[in-house]
Amino acid sequence: MTEKHKLTVRSLRKTYGPVVALTDASLDLEEGEFLTLLGPSGSGKTTMLMIIAGLIQPDSGEVSIDGKLATYAPPFKRDIGMVFQNYALFPHMTVRENIAFPLRMRRVPDARIADEVKRVLDIVRLPQVADRLPRQLSGGQQQRIALARCMVYRPSIILMDEPLGALDKKLRDEMQLEIKNLHTELGITVLYVTHDQEEAMIMSDRICLMNDARIEQLGTPADLYFKPRSVFAASFLGESNLIDVTVAGTEGGRTAMRTADGTTLRAPLAAVPAGAAAKMMVRPERLHVLGPTDRADNVIEGALDQVIMVGGVTKYYVKLKGDRTVSATQLTQGPVGGIERGAKVRLGWAADSTVVLPT
Amino acid sequence: MTAAAASAFARPRRSWGRFLPLLPVLVFLGFLFLYPVGQLLWLSVVEKGSGDLTAAHYARLLAVPVYSKVLLITFETSAWCTLFCVLGGYPVAYLLATTGDKWRNNLMLLVLLPFWTSFLVRTFAWIVLLGRNGAINKWLQALGITDAPLGLIYNFAGVMVGMTHALMPLAIISMVSVMENIDANLPRAASTLGARGGQAFFRIYFPLSLPGVAAGGLLTFITAIGFFITPALLGGRQQIMITQVIIEQVQDLMNWSFGGAVSMLLLVSALFVFWLYDRALGMSTLAGGSPASQVGDRGTWLSRGFAWVGDLATAAIGRACDLAAVAWETVFPQRPDKPPVKIARGVLWATALSVVAFLAVPTFFIIPVSFTTEGFIQWPPKFFSWRWYDTVFESPTWIAAIVRSLTVATLSAGVAMLIGTPAAFFLSRQSMIGKTAMLGVILSPLIIPRIIIAVALFYFYAKLGLIGTNLGLILGHAVLAVPYVVVTVMAVLKNYDERLDQAASSLGANRWRTLWHVTFPLIRAGLIAAFIFAFVTSLDELTIALFVSGGLVTTLPKQMWDDALLKVSPTLAAVSTLLLIFVTFMILAAEYLRRRAVHK
Ligand SMILES: Nc1ncnc2c1ncn2[C@@H]1O[C@H](COP(=O)(O)OP(=O)(O)OP(=O)(O)O)[C@@H](O)[C@H]1O
């Protein structure tokens, strides 16, 4: 290893009998980074987190923390903090005792324990609950105490497994910002798990998209949104229009594709051989409803199916030949009207907004 | 719409009518349990002829040193037995609560089988194993470890082995039910926070499991102080327990009031133990709640004392374990590139499996003995003959006993189902004030020493002319079976998705049709399991049969008991084998059905 990452994961694999829970998983986490494992249920997120925490052991692969090999090191020797989905606060201990626990385990003197507990309680803005039991706290408060307990011993990485899963929407939004702020202010390194794409986009420096026990794509939120590398990635993050195409070849530095009805579409140069079947993806907000004289790199025609005004944006659903529907999202420009259902519309978009995906 | 109809829609089922399902159980237990027991207690404080209040019976109880001595022995024996049950049962319960489903279910079955197997059969098995000519003595001699047979039974050790074997499943089941509810993430969280195994266990898991230990200990203790089979068959003159005294007073000496006073003493002792428990931990822990001592200042002085000493002790033990682990690791360092050998888990498995073997294996020693050609029990048995089975089947007494037991078991289980099922439905689906207390009343026949119910029913039946009747037996056994039915059906309903019923009624089925066409078919397996448990309870029941049969009619356990008092013979071994096989089959069937019901 040439450079020193905070965390390095190489080719992890874990199976439960015939079930492959995780395979071929490799990633690096940098100091101070906020990396999110995002994926549908059963995609292996928890498995990966647990292996990194040392709570389950991989069948093969390696984990290094701070440059030190730790694949099979016990959890208590890893200098890792973990926040569980149900918080896992010790029900028979007060908040103070809960937070003091990791320090006790490290044989920190009592006087310092008291200071440290106060420090983190202030950070999570709950200094008044120190002597309560976990069950006397609200869900959001428990969440913050779990965070405090995890931060108090300054672990080199904090792992969080769907920490906001049990909270209602409003509280979740609040806590997202709070965790994000703590991350920025304290410079902690976080590996976060969620199956909520919006949450992942809001919080992460990078997202590791997982599907079916493997890593599908790893990159910044913008990478994943604008340059998805698979149909799964394109449809999991945000809305997308997917059209079946056949790659025609290279044309003026761009990849040309033909749809079933013979329309030619263009995209930035993609490494797909001519003649291959592929899918073309374009985000709804990149599509424009064209006037009769407007021109664009890519143009398709169809019949207007529905127009739905959702406050600031208006969605146009257009039925193409062959019954496929695409949607276009435009900023709402005054009261909607004018175009009727069934009317012929032309949709256009720039070649640069087009992504070619292997099927 | 009329006003009445409108209000009927506005306040659905608020009337007393909704309590109807509880009525049968209340009437039944009121008549056959609460009233007779109350009467027995009343009897112990009134003068025989005049009806004046008197403390004479109690005065006599205290004046004769023999009784206080017996009481002391009873408490001492029960305390030791409780200690062994909890210590031996803890690793098993822990393993059951923390291992995967597949292992868990099968291990649980190995714990449940002895739980349901007749105390009598199990006690006979110990005689086969531990007697002068028993298997263990013979093996010891064959191996040259001892020259002469050791006195393994008819002493304290014998009673202890027998009672621990009898009651440990109860302790295990109580502990598992609490441990199962401990979040598996807590020890994990502790280890990510820096706790080694010892600290994670003793500071986190162990304190949280204590309510289970306490509940298990309490039930074991209360059951133990009512024991008489084991001390009578495996103990000596020094191990007479209080229940034996009651039996003697009532059955042989016909001394009701005094028997009542002794029963009262037993009941008071039991209640005193409950009270202590409540002081120390709070009754709610019995139902799986967490100890009151943890709710800050609400705890009593006793509980706070416990908590303080407990904290220090567990922290110290945890620390000691970890120092040992550290020492081990300096000798055998652990490598981050190799999966670690899980020594602690291995030790746990080994311990738990030995305990399970102690519970499951000995009973089977009764089987080979039943095929001996000789007229007495000794090890190894001389094979091979069916003659003892022939003896059983040719004996009108045994046949009558078997037939009566099967009849009584079937009918009492039926009665218990009819009474218990509506109550279970009500308790698991409706809310009411004092639900816990109600459940407490329904479960109390299980909790208070059985001998008290037996003596109380004896007295009550005597006046109604029910002594020596099948009806008396059936009703008496139903009192014991109702709690099992309620608990089992409630457990099944807990897993039943009530939305199915709502779906059915939204599709136009009325309440009865819903119950009949949707609910019952879905929980049928669970209901059958409840029936089987009730059936087996009655089939194994001795205490009530002993009193209520009045020596006129006999059930299978009673016949076995009468025989055993004379001599534990190969005939008994044959009967025991039949019973063992039958009950095992029933329990396996019930367990199979229960699993199907739960995993729907
Ligand atoms: N202890 C286990 N035994 C058997 N299979 C398991 C076990 N733990 C996980 N699996 C399987 O491994 C796969 C990955 O599970 P994992 O818990 O990592 O998913 P996840 O991405 O965290 O999902 P979720 O969003 O639902 O939490 C799943 O198919 C799951 O059924």
Ligand SMILES: [Mg+2]
């Ligand atoms: Mg998960």
